[in-house]
Amino acid sequence: MSHSHDNLSYLVQPGGTATGTFRVPGDKSISHRAIMFGAIAEGTTEVTGFLEGEDALSTMQAFRAMGVPIEGPTQGRVVIHGVGKHGLQAPTQPLDCGNAGTAMRLLAGLLAGQNLAVTLIGDASLSKRPMRRVTVPLGLMGAQIDTAEGDRPPLQIRPVPTLKGLHYTLPMASAQVKSALLLAGLYAEGETVVTEPAPTRDHTERMLRAFGYAVVEQQSAQGKQISVQGGGQLKATQIDVPADISSAAFFMVAAAIAPNASVLIQHVGINPTRTGVIDILQLMGADLTLENVREVGGEPVADIRVRSSVLRGITIPEHLVPLAIDEFPVLFVAAANAIGTTLLTGAAELRVKESDRIQVMADGLRALGVEAEPLPDGMRIVGLGQPNQPVGTAKYQGATIHAQGDHRIAMSFTVAALCAKTAMQIHDCQHVATSFPGFAQLAQQVGIHLQVSA
Numbered sequence: 544m545s546h547s548h549d550n551l552s553y554l555v556q557p558g559g560t561a562t563g564t565f566r567v568p569g570d571k572s573i574s575h576r577a578i579m580f581g582a583i584a585e586g587t588t589e590v591t592g593f594l595e596g597e598d599a600l601s602t603m604q605a606f607r608a609m610g611v612p613i614e615g616p617t618q619g620r621v622v623i624h625g626v627g628k629h630g631l632q633a634p635t636q637p638l639d640c641g642n643a644g645t646a647m648r649l650l651a652g653l654l655a656g657q658n659l660a661v662t663l664i665g666d667a668s669l670s671k672r673p674m675r676r677v678t679v680p681l682g683l684m685g686a687q688i689d690t691a692e693g694d695r696p697p698l699q700i701r702p703v704p705t706l707k708g709l710h711y712t713l714p715m716a717s718a719q720v721k722s723a724l725l726l727a728g729l730y731a732e733g734e735t736v737v738t739e740p741a742p743t744r745d746h747t748e749r750m751l752r753a754f755g756y757a758v759v760e761q762q763s764a765q766g767k768q769i770s771v772q773g774g775g776q777l778k779a780t781q782i783d784v785p786a787d788i789s790s791a792a793f794f795m796v797a798a799a800i801a802p803n804a805s806v807l808i809q810h811v812g813i814n815p816t817r818t819g820v821i822d823i824l825q826l827m828g829a830d831l832t833l834e835n836v837r838e839v840g841g842e843p844v845a846d847i848r849v850r851s852s853v854l855r856g857i858t859i860p861e862h863l864v865p866l867a868i869d870e871f872p873v874l875f876v877a878a879a880n881a882i883g884t885t886l887l888t889g890a891a892e893l894r895v896k897e898s899d900r901i902q903v904m905a906d907g908l909r910a911l912g913v914e915a916e917p918l919p920d921g922m923r924i925v926g927l928g929q930p931n932q933p934v935g936t937a938k939y940q941g942a943t944i945h946a947q948g949d950h951r952i953a954m955s956f957t958v959a960a961l962c963a964k965t966a967m968q969i970h971d972c973q974h975v976a977t978s979f980p981g982f983a984q985l986a987q988q989v990g991i992h993l994q995v996s997a
C-alpha cells in the first residue's frame with residue numbers, strides 16, 4: 544500500500560494523562576479473516592466494526608484484484624459478495640500485502656491450492672520477515688511456492704490442481720502458520736490436522752464455524768489439535784468485529800502509568816487467546832477491571848476500565864507469551880515504570896515482527912535511561928518506580944526514538960512519554976495507520992500532549 548505520509552513524526556511533551564470513555568478501532572486479526580472468508584463464501588457477508596487500517600485494507604484490495612466485489616468500508620461497514628471457494632480469478636498484478644504479515648501468510652495458505660498463479664509482495668519491513676514457516680508445510684501438502692533468497696518475500700505461488708491433507712505440529716506458537724494450514728486444508732484431499740505447542744489466537748477456528756465450516760478440536764499430549772476436512776463450503780454470514788485489544792493495550796498502559804488517569808475502553812474483544820495483556824497487567828498490580836462482559840458474534844467482549852496504578856515488576860509466566868505477543872512493546876513501557884525488575888523469556892518470536900521488537904525496544908528504553916537488557920528470547924527491565932512515589936511521577940529523560948517502521952514501537956514510546964521529564968521525539972510513525980488509524984487524535988483527546996508533524 545502507498546502511504547499518504549512518508550515520514551510522520553510525533554512530538555510528545557511531558558505532563559499528560561489518559562482519561563475518558565472511548566472505543567478503539569476494530570480487531571485487525573478478525574478484520575483480515577472476515578474479508579478472506581467472506582470472499583470465498585457462498586452469498587453476501589456483511590461486516591461491521593471493520594478495521595479501516597492499511598493492513599486490513601491491503602487484504603481487501605487483494606481480493607478485489609481477484610475479482611471479488613466488495614463494498615465499503617463505510618464507517619466500518621463492508622459488504623462482501625462471496626464468489627465461492629473456487630471463484631477467485633488470477634490477479635493480473637502481484638498482490639501487495641503492504642506491512643501485513645497476517646495478510647501474506649494467510650493468503651499463502653488460502654491460495655496455495657487454487658490452481659492460480661499469484662505473486663505476493665510486501666513493503667520493506669514485510670520483505671525481511673521469514674516465510675519458510677508457511678512455505679515448508681504448504682509444500683508438504685503439494686503446494687509450489689517460491690521465495691526470494693533466504694525464505695523472504697515475494698512469494699510466487701504456482702498453480703497446482705490439488706493439495707493433500709497434512710498432519711503437522713507447529714514448530715513455534717503461531718496463529719498465522721496454523722491459519723495458513725487450515726485454509727489450505729479447505730482445498731486439500733482428506734483431513735488437515737494442526738497441533739499447536741501452546742494456545743494461539745483462535746479467530747480462524749471460530750470464524751470458520753461462523754461460516755458453517757466444521758472444525759474439530761481435541762487435546763493431545765503434544766498440545767491442541769485442530770482439524771478440518773477438505774471439500775466443504777463456507778456460507779455467508781454477518782460479522783461484528785470487536786475493538787482490538789492490541790490497540791486498547793496502549794491506553795490500558797497509558798492509564799496505568801499516568802497520574803490521575805482513568806479510562807473506560809468500550810467493546811473490546813476479550814477472546815481468551817488474546818487476554819495475556821490483561822493477566823500480565825493485573826499480575827503487575829494494575830487497577831484494571833472488566834465491565835459489561837458479553838458475547839458478540841461468537842467472540843467475547845467487555846468494557847475495560849483502568850486507573851492510575853502502582854505497578855510492580857514480575858517474571859512473566861511463559862504460558863502468557865503467545866496470548867500477549869503483540870502487546871510486549873507497550874508492556875515493556877509498563878515494566879520501565881514499575882517498582883522492581885520484570886523478566887520476559889520464551890518470546891523469541893518478537894524478533895521477527897515488523898521490527899526486532901526486543902532490540903528496538905531495548906535500544907529505545909536505554910536511550911531514556913532505563914536499564915533494559917535484551918535476551919535472545921526476551922528482556923530484563925529494571926523499573927524506575929519507587930515505593931511511596933505518586934503514580935505518574937516523571938522517571939526518565941525524553942529521547943529521540945526511531946520506530947523502525949513498526950507501528951507498535953511508535954505507539955509504545957508515545958505512551959512512555961507520559962512519564963518522561965522532557966519531550967519525546969518519535970520518528971517514522973507513519974505505520975501507525977496499519978493497525979490504529981486515528982491513534983494520534985485519540986491520544987490527544989485523552990490528554991497525551993502529542994503533536995504530529997510530516
Ligand SMILES: O=C(O)C1=C[C@@H](OP(=O)(O)O)[C@@H](O)[C@H](O)C1
Pocket residue numbers: 571572573645716717718719720722744868869892
Ligand atoms: O493470526 C494473526 O492474526 C496474528 C498472529 C500473530 O502472529 P504469529 O502467528 O506470527 O505469532 C500476531 O503477532 C499478529 O499480529 C496477528
Ligand SMILES: C=C(OP(=O)(O)O)C(=O)O
Pocket residue numbers: 642643644645646869896897951978
Ligand atoms: C505482528 C503484527 O502484525 P503482522 O504479523 O500481521 O504484520 C502486529 O500487528 O503486531
